[in-house]
Amino acid sequence: MEDKQKHIAVWDDCLKIICEIVGQQQYTTWFKPIRPVSLEDAVLTLEVPSNWFMEYIESAYLDVLRKTLHRVIGENARLIYKIRPVRGQQSMNIPGQQVSTPVNPDVTIAAHPSDKPNPFVYPGIHRIKIDPRLNPVYNFENLVEGECNKLGIIAGHDISRAPGKTSFNPMFIFGGSGLGKTHIAQAIGIAIKEKFPELVVLYVTGNEFKTQYMTALTKHNNLPEFMAYYMRIDVLIVDDIQDLLGQGTQNAFFNVFNHLRQNSKQLIFTSDRSPVELQNFEERLLSRFKWGLSVSLGRPDYQTRLKALELRSKREGVDIPTPVLEFIASRVKNNFRELEGTLVSLIAYASVEKGKSLMDLARSITENVVGQTKSEVTIDKVQENVCEYFNISRDDLLSKSRKRQIVQARQIAMYLCRNLISNCSLSTIGSEIGGKDHATVLHACMTVSDLMSTDKTFKKYVSDIETSLVGSESPSAR
Secondary structure, eight states: OOGGGHHHHHHHHHHHHHHHHHOHHHHHHHTTTOEEEEEETTEEEEEESOHHHHHHHHHHHHHHHHHHHHHHTOTTOEEEEEEOOGGGSOOOOOTTOOSOOOOOTTOBOOOOSSSSOOOOOOOOSSOOBOOOOOOTTSSGGGOOOOTTTHHHHHHHHHHHHSTTSSSOOSEEEEOSTTSSHHHHHHHHHHHHHHHOTTSOEEEEEHHHHHHHHHIIIIISOOHHHHHHHHTTOSEEEEESGGGOOSHHHHHHHHHHHHHHHHTTOEEEEEESSOGGGOOSOOHHHHHHHTSSEEEEOOOOOHHHHHHHHHHHHHHHTOOOOHHHHHHHHHHOOSOHHHHHHHHHHHHHHHHHOTTSOHHHHHHHHHHHHHOSOOOOOOHHHHHHHHHHHHTOOHHHHHSOOOOHHHHHHHHHHHHHHHHHSTTOOHHHHHHHTTSOOHHHHHHHHHHHHHHHHHOHHHHHHHHHHHHHHHOTTOGGGO
16 A cells, blocks of 8 residues: 555544444534545544534544544544635535525525525525524614613623624523513614624524424434534524523534634523523533523513503504503503503504493403402512511511521512512612612612522522412513
């Protein structure tokens, strides 16, 4: 055998061993595309399709490569990678793509004929424009800012001005259904596209990512193309990331995450629960979700609900009397989705039952949404439930005691008053709970919110007390 062919024979021997270890499918996907270049003094040089391909091999199969090279070449074996020149590669199509896309830096891919266009149009070698799959209605202008979402909106504006360059990367938005997680996430994407139209922005759900991964892996055997597509995104928005289940899916996403963040690309995730509450997730992924900013969205207060109704009325082009909007805002309290759904239903019924007053219609519709009026939550009732739960006296709660249990009980009481009592100011809450000022109440609410996102036991305290006050469908109980 000529020396110049030795590297080929050595790599062939390595491949036989690797195939036995990883299996035929992984071998075909990740090792067959590799080409041996040279072998000099136990240093094997391999040519790989791209930098991201090399990073994946290093993260997933480094131990396999090390053991195999030691076995075939010897203990002094070393490995060097060489990136294959782009001009020497064929363009690749993402799984499911029917028509090959020509390599053209100016090409624009047409949207898939559906409400949510198929994002799997592989951009080839050059940057091209793709449909970000963003709903134009979900912009910042249509967001109502309140204490429940203020941090998320402020951080969102900062990200949109410098995507990938702030400390809010990733941004993890969590909260119950209908609180505006998707709206904020998409608003950031829309603002980024307006300021930086050249950036590639993509919105995808966790379930869609999982389905696309499985399709690429099992039906088309095009996992490298799948990975290459996602690693070329500048701003990746993953909605309902709690659905990103499965070891293979999470492994692929882990590599996408690492590649994008290392290259200063922006990552935005939404979930119905905090990172610490995600079930069946790899610890290495959970730790990365906590790298940036975690934002908890709460239930909107009365003023925020009223502003949301006024804004939606304006968007619908209808003039609803203020007393009617105030009535709806006082009754529908759980989330923005129920609130706007009630208003849309009111407008629809009003166009049919023109002889009936809007207030009567509003009473009827809200009855279907929230049911019979429950006993009103008051500051006294909150204090009573908190004291009973922690087995402390009302005097202890209102005292200046700095004992940890008393302080936390006092802070929880302030938090629940702020979130459950309509049109109740911070100053009022403070004056009723220990004679505190509004700044102290605000600090207490922020402390409780932070602890709920990191401490499961503490979150259960809040959830139990809230359930005792408003029932099992309370936001914290979900």
